[in-house]
Amino acid sequence: MKKMLPPKGPGDNGLSLLPYEAVKWELIKAALELGVFNQFDEPLTAGTLAERLGTQPENTEFMLNSLTAMGCLKKCKGVFEMTPMARAYLDPASEQCIGPMLLFMERWTKPMMNGGMINLICDGPPPAANAGREEIWEQGARVSINNARAGRAQIIAGHVSALAEFSSFSNMLDLGGGPGMIAVAVLASHPSLKCTIMEQPAVCREAEELIAEYGMESRIKTLSGDYMEDPMGEGFDFIMANYTLNFYRDRMDELMAKIYKALNPGGVLLVTSDGLNEEKTAPAQSVITWLSTALLGMDMSFDRGFLADAMIKAGFISTQSSMVADLTIAAHGPMDVIVARKGRN
Numbered sequence: 001m002k003k004m005l006p007p008k009g010p011g012d013n014g015l016s017l018l019p020y021e022a023v024k025w026e027l028i029k030a031a032l033e034l035g036v037f038n039q040f041d042e043p044l045t046a047g048t049l050a051e052r053l054g055t056q057p058e059n060t061e062f063m064l065n066s067l068t069a070m071g072c073l074k075k076c077k078g079v080f081e082m083t084p085m086a087r088a089y090l091d092p093a094s095e096q097c098i099g100p101m102l103l104f105m106e107r108w109t110k111p112m113m114n115g116g117m118i119n120l121i122c123d124g125p126p127p128a129a130n131a132g133r134e135e136i137w138e139q140g141a142r143v144s145i146n147n148a149r150a151g152r153a154q155i156i157a158g159h160v161s162a163l164a165e166f167s168s169f170s171n172m173l174d175l176g177g178g179p180g181m182i183a184v185a186v187l188a189s190h191p192s193l194k195c196t197i198m199e200q201p202a203v204c205r206e207a208e209e210l211i212a213e214y215g216m217e218s219r220i221k222t223l224s225g226d227y228m229e230d231p232m233g234e235g236f237d238f239i240m241a242n243y244t245l246n247f248y249r250d251r252m253d254e255l256m257a258k259i260y261k262a263l264n265p266g267g268v269l270l271v272t273s274d275g276l277n278e279e280k281t282a283p284a285q286s287v288i289t290w291l292s293t294a295l296l297g298m299d300m301s302f303d304r305g306f307l308a309d310a311m312i313k314a315g316f317i318s319t320q321s322s323m324v325a326d327l328t329i330a331a332h333g334p335m336d337v338i339v340a341r342k343g344r345n
């Protein structure tokens, strides 16, 4: 033999499957945009669905077969029905449906696709990228309600209610609380705690609708404003900030000092966010989630330890961090929960 084969390789870590990951997303996206998941009040054949949607019958069947392969549908003798997973997360009738949020998230990934990434790497970010526009946050708040309701709100509320001081809390502030689903979940496990959600005006309007939906008007109020620039109030015994401090990495000392001042002596701050290692290479899912905004010139990732350091600098007497990896918060990667305590004197 002129040449020997090399030994079998070390395993490609899924590399050879990667081009098909994009196909999976296109498949779900096509199904969401065509309204496929609205149609399954009863089991259907591909032919019936194609007739209803006005799509080509053979390719409709290929789509349905592939959705079945992805765990969204079950097929028996040519008849399709939705799985419990798809009923929960993809059926627009479900209050845990995350379809609109998945489509919204494409706003961040789209500039990377179909050659966009190489342009960003070669040329750098475009001049006018801006993640902080209020109407984007308003839309983001609306589409994030079901995602929070699907588990993130309950997980964060679980961390809050596990705090030793929880039963003694009477007045809390949710900074950048979005549509308020997490605040509702926290208050649901406390008999009398009251909450102020500080948000941008348009997001406050979304929050007010949700507060009314849960009949929490007497316990949750909104405070319309910019928490960097406007007063956030004082006299709180608990402040929570979930995935919102990232925009102010460069002003963190100022922001932490403001939060510290707003808390009563003995008060508690709980922050949830991502937390990257020192080399910014792990957790993998967080690194990949942040890649798009980073390439667009808006790197908002936190290094692990950054927030805890800023908390101590502001005067908090202790910090405690734990990492939570749960599939219902998966888009962000594992979540860092950081608890800081203000001294009593």
Ligand SMILES: C[S@@+](CC[C@H](N)C(=O)[O-])C[C@H]1O[C@@H](n2cnc3c(N)ncnc32)[C@H](O)[C@@H]1O
Pocket (backbone or CB within 6 Å): 137, 141, 144, 148, 175, 176, 177, 178, 179, 182, 198, 199, 200, 203, 225, 226, 227, 228, 229, 241, 242, 243, 244, 247
């Ligand atoms: C990623 S969302 C998180 C929402 C919610 N805390 C959650 O975890 O679902 C970030 C929120 O922070 C709000 N936000 C960002 N900067 C703010 C500021 N300076 N003042 C008030 N709200 C702000 C945005 O409007 C947005 O709703």
